[in-house]
Amino acid sequence: MHVPERTCVGCGKKQAKHLLRRLVLNEKNQPRLDRTQDAPGRGAYLCGPGCLAAAVKRKALQRAFKKNVALDVINLEAVLQ
Numbered sequence: 001m002h003v004p005e006r007t008c009v010g011c012g013k014k015q016a017k018h019l020l021r022r023l024v025l026n027e028k029n030q031p032r033l034d035r036t037q038d039a040p041g042r043g044a045y046l047c048g049p050g051c052l053a054a055a056v057k058r059k060a061l062q063r064a065f066k067k068n069v070a071l072d073v074i075n076l077e078a079v080l081q
């Protein structure tokens with residue numbers, strides 16, 4: 001069976017989509033966790049909280065969403081735990 005894969009924006013590793021956390025932007029351009037992975041719009045994928053710092057450093061979230069995002073790293077890290 002085909003398993004859809006996505007690339008983690010932090011470490012760049014490919015993983016099965018269901019093993020990754022999907023982030024989407026809310027109306028304030030803040031990334032939030034998409035728990036059901038089916039929110040409309042552009043998404044960014046992360047393995048977990050460990051990859052968030054790398055993604056922030058590489059500005060990978062801005063790239064994935066193609067806009068400036070209002071990053072609240074502390075908050076985001078907490079929801080990824």
Ligand SMILES: [Zn+2]
Binds near residue numbers: 010
């Ligand atoms: Zn990763």
